[in-house]
Amino acid sequence: MAGQLEKVTLGKSITNGLRKAMEADPKVVLIGEDIGKLGGVFRITEGLQKDFGEDRVIDSPLAESGIVGTAVGMALRGYRPVCEIQFDGFVYPAFDQIVSQVAKMHARALGAVKIPMVIRIPFGGGIGSPEHHSESPEAYFAHTAGLRVVACSNPEDAHWMIQQAVACDDPVIFFEPKRRYHDRAEYDTTATTAPRGLFEANVLREGTDVTLLGYGPVVKTMLESADAAEAEGTSIEVIDLRSLSPLPIDTIVESVRKTGRLVVVQEASSFLGMASEISAQVTEQCFYELEAPVVRVAGANIPYPPSRMEEEFLPDLDRILDGVDRALAY
Amino acid sequence: MSDKVVAELQEPTPAVGDGGPDMIQLLTPEGQRVSHPDYDKYVADLTPEDLRSFYRDLVLIRRLDAEGYALQRQGELGLWPSLLGQEAAQVGSGRALKPHDFVFPTYREHGVGFVRGMDPQSSLQLFRGVSQGGWDPQENNFHLYTIVIGAQALHATGYAMGVRMDGNVGTGDPDRDTAVICYFGDGASSQGDVNEAFVYAASFDAPVVFFCQNNQWAISEPVEKQTRIPLFQRARGFGFPGVRVDGNDILATYAVTQHCLDEARNGNGPLLIEAYTYRMGAHTTADDPTKYRVSAEVEEWKFRDPILRLKTLLAHEGMADEAFFARIDEEADQFAAELREGCVTMETMAGETMWDHVYAEDHPVMEAERAAYLAYKASFEEAN
Numbered sequence: 131m132a133g134q135l136e137k138v139t140l141g142k143s144i145t146n147g148l149r150k151a152m153e154a155d156p157k158v159v160l161i162g163e164d165i166g167k168l169g170g171v172f173r174i175t176e177g178l179q180k181d182f183g184e185d186r187v188i189d190s191p192l193a194e195s196g197i198v199g200t201a202v203g204m205a206l207r208g209y210r211p212v213c214e215i216q217f218d219g220f221v222y223p224a225f226d227q228i229v230s231q232v233a234k235m236h237a238r239a240l241g242a243v244k245i246p247m248v249i250r251i252p253f254g255g256g257i258g259s260p261e262h263h264s265e266s267p268e269a270y271f272a273h274t275a276g277l278r279v280v281a282c283s284n285p286e287d288a289h290w291m292i293q294q295a296v297a298c299d300d301p302v303i304f305f306e307p308k309r310r311y312h313d314r315a316e317y318d319t320t321a322t323t324a325p326r327g328l329f330e331a332n333v334l335r336e337g338t339d340v341t342l343l344g345y346g347p348v349v350k351t352m353l354e355s356a357d358a359a360e361a362e363g364t365s366i367e368v369i370d371l372r373s374l375s376p377l378p379i380d381t382i383v384e385s386v387r388k389t390g391r392l393v394v395v396q397e398a399s400s401f402l403g404m405a406s407e408i409s410a411q412v413t414e415q416c417f418y419e420l421e422a423p424v425v426r427v428a429g430a431n432i433p434y435p436p437s438r439m440e441e442e443f444l445p446d447l448d449r450i451l452d453g454v455d456r457a458l459a460y
Numbered sequence: 461m462s463d464k465v466v467a468e469l470q471e472p473t474p475a476v477g478d479g480g481p482d483m484i485q486l487l488t489p490e491g492q493r494v495s496h497p498d499y500d501k502y503v504a505d506l507t508p509e510d511l512r513s514f515y516r517d518l519v520l521i522r523r524l525d526a527e528g529y530a531l532q533r534q535g536e537l538g539l540w541p542s543l544l545g546q547e548a549a550q551v552g553s554g555r556a557l558k559p560h561d562f563v564f565p566t567y568r569e570h571g572v573g574f575v576r577g578m579d580p581q582s583s584l585q586l587f588r589g590v591s592q593g594g595w596d597p598q599e600n601n602f603h604l605y606t607i608v609i610g611a612q613a614l615h616a617t618g619y620a621m622g623v624r625m626d627g628n629v630g631t632g633d634p635d636r637d638t639a640v641i642c643y644f645g646d647g648a649s650s651q652g653d654v655n656e657a658f659v660y661a662a663s664f665d666a667p668v669v670f671f672c673q674n675n676q677w678a679i680s681e682p683v684e685k686q687t688r689i690p691l692f693q694r695a696r697g698f699g700f701p702g703v704r705v706d707g708n709d710i711l712a713t714y715a716v717t718q719h720c721l722d723e724a725r726n727g728n729g730p731l732l733i734e735a736y737t738y739r740m741g742a743h744t745t746a747d748d749p750t751k752y753r754v755s756a757e758v759e760e761w762k763f764r765d766p767i768l769r770l771k772t773l774l775a776h777e778g779m780a781d782e783a784f785f786a787r788i789d790e791e792a793d794q795f796a797a798e799l800r801e802g803c804v805t806m807e808t809m810a811g812e813t814m815w816d817h818v819y820a821e822d823h824p825v826m827e828a829e830r831a832a833y834l835a836y837k838a839s840f841e842e843a844n
Contacts, residue, residue, distance in 0.1 A: 159625070185625045191663050196614055196656035203618020206597065207626070211618075227653075230608050231615070234592070238604050241817040242596035275818050299820040376824050 133318030141311035143285040144174050144250075146319065147292035148212065152182055155210060158296055161188040161197055162214025162250075171216055172252060172311055194224040198249065202231050205245045210296060217308075218253040219262025225270070232301045233276030248295045252308035253281075254347040254397050255444055258437040265434055266346075266398035271303045272375040272407075279374040280328060281305035283349035286317035287332075287372065294328035302328075305374075307347035331378040333385065337367035340454050341385040343408065344395035345371040348445055352395055355450040364454065374404055382408065383415045390421035391457040395445050400428035422460035427453040479736040480690065483704045486711040489764040491772025493711075502715035508779040514710050515774060516788050517551045518767045521571040523792040524580050525741075527799045528570070528587070532745040536803055537587045541568045545708070545740030548766030549673050551575055552713025553735070556721055557641060558634075560601065562623075564616035564642045567605040568673075572643065576600040581802045590806055609644075610651030613670065616642030617657040620666035620729070629667045630727030637725035640668040641717075647678025649694065650686045658698040661730035669720045670695075670732045673707060675739035680752040692734035700730050707735030708766040738764070811837070 138146070152158045160175055166189040169176030179187035190197045194215060201211035215221045221228075228249065235245050255264030272279045278300050282288040288306070295302040326332060334349070335356055342352050349370045356366040367385050371378070386392045392412055394405035409424035427445045435443050479485070486503060487493055521543065528540040543550060550571030557563065557576070565572055570583050577600045585591050586605060593604035606612035620640040623629060628638045648654050649672060661668050674691055676683050687694070695702025701723075705716040713735055720731040738761040742749050774780035812834055815826040 188664075191656070191659045193652075193656040193659060195653055196617075196660045199611065199614025199653055199656070200618030200621060200660050203615040203620070204622045204625075205618075206603070206615060207619045207622030209622055209625070223652075226608060227611065227614065231606075231611055235604070236820055237817045238592045238594075239596065239817075240591060240594045241820070242598070243604075244820045246820075278819075300823075 134320045135316050136319045137314050137316045138285050138289070138319065139312050139314050140282070140285045140288045140307070141172060141174055143289035144292050144306065145176060145178070147289045148175065148296075149178060149181075151212075151293050151296040152178070152186065154293075155296075157208060158210045158212065159186045159188060159204065160212045160214065161190050161201055161204075163190055163192055163197070163216050165189060165214050170214055172308065174250075174306075174311075175214065194220055195227050198224040198227040198232060201247050202227065202235065202245060205247050206243060210246045212248045212250060212296060215249060215251045217263045218251055218265040218267055221249075221251055221267060228271065228277070228303075229274045233274045236300070237276060244299050245301050246299045248292070248302045248304050250292075250304045250306060252311075253305045254307050254309060255434060255440050256309035256347065258440070260437070261434065264437070264440065266396065266429065268303075268305055268374055269398060269403050272404060277301055277303055277375065278329070279303045279305070280372060281307065281346040281374060282372070283307060283310065283346055283370050285313065285315040286325070287370075289317070289319070290324040291328055291372070294324060298328065305346055309347050310350065313350065329373040329376055329378060331372055331381040332370045333367065333381065334370050335366070335368040337365040337389065339365045339389060340391040340393060340457050341367045341369060341382070341389045342393050342395065342450070342454065343369045343371055343382060345374060345404070346397070348395045348397060351445065351447055351450060355447050355454070358447060359451060359454060364458070366454065371404075377408070377411070379411050379415070382412060386412055386416045387419045390419055392420075393425045393427060393450070393453040393457050395427045395450055395453070397429050397444055399431045400426050401431050403428060422457045425453045425457045479704060479706055482690070482692070483706050483736055484712045484716050485706040485709050486715060487709045487769055487773060489708070489769055491769045491776060493773060496712075496715075499712065499715040499719065502718040503711050506711075511770070511774060512780055512784065514551060514555065514714075515767070515770050515780070516791070517555070517571070517575055518547045518710065518770065519788050519792050520795055521547055521551065521574050522767060523796050524570055524574065524799060527796050528584065529741070529745060531584070531800065531803055532587070537584065538589050539587050539744050539746060541587075541744045542739070542741035543568050543571055545738045545761065545766070546673055546675055547571055548710035548770075549707035549713055549735040549737045552710040553641065553671055553717040553733070556714050556717035557639075558721075560635070560638055561721065562601045562603070562619055562638070562640045564603045564612040564619070564640065565605055566609075566612065566643050566645065566648070567607050568645075569605070569643050573600075573602055576602045578602055580799055581806070584799065584803045585806055588803060588806060590808055610648035610654040610657075613642050613644055613648070613651075613654045613657035614660070616640050616668050617661045617666050617730075620661065620668035620724075621664045623667055624665065629725065638667065639721040639724040639729070640666070641671050641721070642668055643671050643673065645678065646672065646674040646676065646683045646686055646691060647681065648672075649691050658695070658700075658730070658732075662699045665727065665729060667724040667727065667729040669717070669724050670730060671717070672732065672734045673737055674734050675737050677739050677743070677749070677753065679743040679747060680749075682753075690734065692732060695732035700732065702732040702734065704734045704736055707737030708764045708769070710766060710770055
């Protein structure tokens, strides 16, 4: 049966995914600030409270630890809560609940309880906002055992990954590239099976000279960089990491063994970020295949700058190509 | 600010050691039964047999505590948080619960766990370092110990929100209407999570009873460091009722907790109970209270011992004789011997099980690390 191709934004794809998850399982509940009538500050939950009621789309008091901590209690009662954290920089009041309770409850109970919850966090910069609205805190969570961490980069993935995250019996930190919420793409919205697993990387473009790896908002920039490089005769393989923890290292290693060069892109500051860990693991596994050191193209090691300066901070097409050139210089 | 509010705020704070005029008491430190118009009805049906079983619980958990302390001193436990002095607060509140109610304890609620039917070895295994808890909370509706101070208040509130979403509040069916009780201490009352829990519980009419054992000390800090007003009065600011009960009075604690649980089950939650009690021992075996509090204070509280006052009542009212008390002491000896035996023979799990329960679903890192660990271990055996 032919599917129905539809052009949908990334934001609306998450909305649709949440709707499907709520239809599939009456135990799925959403909780967060302003997610009811308003539909959230990014309108991701728009219309859901009207359709599912105030008990399933819960406008929370303005306290993030409360959002996550009460969601733990709901999970213990048999619910599958999906928390919305309004902005990346506002997740820290909930940090203790996430790393000390959400992440460890299953192990503490030797498997007797599960915490099947999702914590949605819009992340990354590029929207011209004041402090705390443009951060990339993924490494804190990827560092914590007991959590799974994913980031979507395009509408079709957003549609599927949010449903897969809700269905997962482990807690999933779900990063959404907020500056890509309005990006559109055409895909089959009536498909009934996901194109790939939640914790798999996706090779978006095959190439032979350099592997370019990233996740979330930079994926689009990486694809544009690969186009530009191709015009200059460089063949770039582009991989969307998608899963930050567990790390789909096999896909990365396979690509690097072919290209011999790896450039990792992230908006987060470079020090001890995802790119650092990937660099270490690739060095361990591809030492003899590497033609150049792993190159990191990342945010500077400073607090996120004022928005008028953010273009200088964020990895853009030129900085990514500069990274590619540095890898090719060996 | 109106004059009225100022006047309320300037109400004299009761002196420490004195629960003040608002404190509910049904059994005086001298073991005298006193009447209370609102709470007598909750103890009216208690039979002499019930009271004797209260006494038994108090004695056994004090013995559990003494054994925990001794086992730590003998190197069998890494740490032991003592409940000495808080037995009535724990047994009184714990016995007021129905089986389908749900408990969120701190790491000091060994007594509540005991009356919920928990194997006492469960808390010993945690402090022996055999597991981080390791029990199934659904078995006795008794959640895992939470060590981060106050974090469980949000879990209790969320669980209670779930109970309400399930429709198990205010139906009038006693087998269905469910309450959640959340234990914490005076120190935890300063935590953000506890205050957020108060806000959430009020906002969502959650059927949760917050049970604060004010034992006067948060390690070395007296309760005055946490609050200017009596803790039970905090509830009013959050828009729900608060009550102070004599936490060393098992009858009053039982009665007040019954009342509050009923209110929660009927849909009138949340509520706050401040059980006014005293930590007779150290915070944990790693603490030294002689550095920060005077022994005269401890001596004063000995006169309010929760077990002694029930014993006095039982003896005075002819509900128990010397033979009964001797029998309970014997049972406690037997109980202690079993505890010790169970503790010292507890097996440590094999190293490779460390990766078993980090995730509920398969995880490649867990499998890879476990395999690497086993290969590393095996390399020594091959070398031999």
